[in-house]
Amino acid sequence: MYMITMRLVGSHGTPAAPDDLRELLTAHFDPVDRIEHLWTxxxxxxxxxxxxxxxxxxxxxxxTARAACLRAIAHTPRLAAWRLSDTADAGDGREFW
Structure with a gap:
């Protein structure tokens, strides 16, 4: 099992992350993705x-994680303003944890 970290970023004025974010994303995972858990x-x-x-x-x-994330974003209107960042820290200098 591998732990993969990613970040979604929004532009200024993007609505806050939905409270049910994890459920919104996992609803679009496929069993063949073999994603055992997602923390958000x-x-x-x-x-x-x-x-x-x-x-x-x-x-x-x-x-696999990247494809599943992009698939979920593409099919979830409430995440339309969010995009997958190219870097873990999105260039803001804040700690990931």
Missing amino acids: RGDGDRIDLVFFVLAGCEAEALL
């Missing part, structure tokens, strides 16, 4: 995500 935390204009993925290697886990 919203903080202003960012949402931290931690995926626990069963995979053969870290690269496979990363690609």
Whole structure:
């Protein structure tokens, strides 16, 4: 099992992360994704995500988590203003944890 961290970021004025964020994302996961658990935390204009993925290697886990996240965003209107960040810290200098 691999732990994969990602971050969603919003632009200035993006609505706060929904209270049911975890449920919104996991509703679009597929059993073949083999995502065992998802932890989420919203903080202003960012949402931290931690995926626990069963995979053969870290690269496979990363690609699976990324694809599942993008799929969930694409099919969830309440997440339309959010995008997957290219970096873990989104360039803001704040600690992930």
